[in-house]
Amino acid sequence: MYGGREDVALLATVTLFGVLLQAYFSWQVITARRRFRVSPPATTGPPEFERVFRAQANCTEYFPLFLAVLWVAGIFFHQGTAAACGLLYLAARYKYFHGYAVSPEGRLGPLYFSARVLWLLIALSALGLASHFLPASLKMSLLRRLVVMG
């Protein structure tokens, strides 16, 4: 049977860390608004401000995608693996944010890394779902073929 709290507790923990990271990014934008005197509703100003603003906007944009594949991979593939990928993703986003604040080039390395982790979570989700929908008989015959080949 599936569906107890223990089956999603690690996913929920990584989700909470993600929310805290997004709250931290929001705080950085508020600080940048004060430092560079860009009052709401304006979203344009000196490049230093715009980089911080866009860094937060980009992380915010990807956050729902991240949560979606974190949970699908965690429920249909393996909770611990998905949670570990989730922590890597959040660490990459932290580096991305501070890299972008310094220069547009500084964002690229961590951005590519975070994208690779996201694709890994997508692949794990697809694998987990495929294995869920594959009939057990087909799975058995595939497994037997692998054993015979091995």
Next chain:
Amino acid sequence: MYGGREDVALLATVTLFGVLLQAYFSWQVITARRRFRVSPPATTGPPEFERVFRAQANCTEYFPLFLAVLWVAGIFFHQGTAAACGLLYLAARYKYFHGYAVSPEGRLGPLYFSARVLWLLIALSALGLASHFLPASLKMSLLRRLVVMG
């Protein structure tokens, strides 16, 4: 008993398709940034670029709302129906994106269609939740009245 993987597998599959579609839209924005030479953090440029940028922004904005009602409708009304609506919504968003890339008017048809599918998912969610909270005795008497009227 509710809560097994089989009760959400179709919802998770549609969610994964949605994430892939959003990744595709992000890729289109990156391509448009290169073609029209709009380097981050800038978000303004020729109208052709701004339409692609806004198309992605609008899809991104609605994605969490879509996921929320997809899952509530799928859990409280009917999984298969919600998943089918979900696929329709994603198809409409694909058409919307490419329509908007051509002209602001090109986005309207698929936008209205996607809004109608979203309202349908909202209605199914409301129905499912209402039926969950309605006491069984009241449901029975409503049903009996319908039978008598029929």
Next chain:
Amino acid sequence: MYGGREDVALLATVTLFGVLLQAYFSWQVITARRRFRVSPPATTGPPEFERVFRAQANCTEYFPLFLAVLWVAGIFFHQGTAAACGLLYLAARYKYFHGYAVSPEGRLGPLYFSARVLWLLIALSALGLASHFLPASLKMSLLRRLVVMG
């Protein structure tokens, strides 16, 4: 055993209210676009329009964070408490939106209140998760110490 529909029905209901509120905010932006003649893809115009636009953007940005902690707090701490906090948050966001539409200062009171409710949900999530991961033996000894102190 955890995982039945009744364990998340209140969370799903507040989620649905949240989606309806976001749909209402989107509608207000469409109305403001017409009133102030700001056609898509433009997002700049008179300050009255930009305030409505930014109010919706800010609510949209926080919506996934809100849903994430609503569900984590509701599943790991207490469903009813989380749902009640959720309703308070949505009420604050409604006031924020209309306050911002009038003036940038008008957004501040409800914004701070909504942030406080969000932090409360974050704290409840953290408490719920900590209590989930704490070994039962440690919980017992902590409880016994509290009883002895009392």
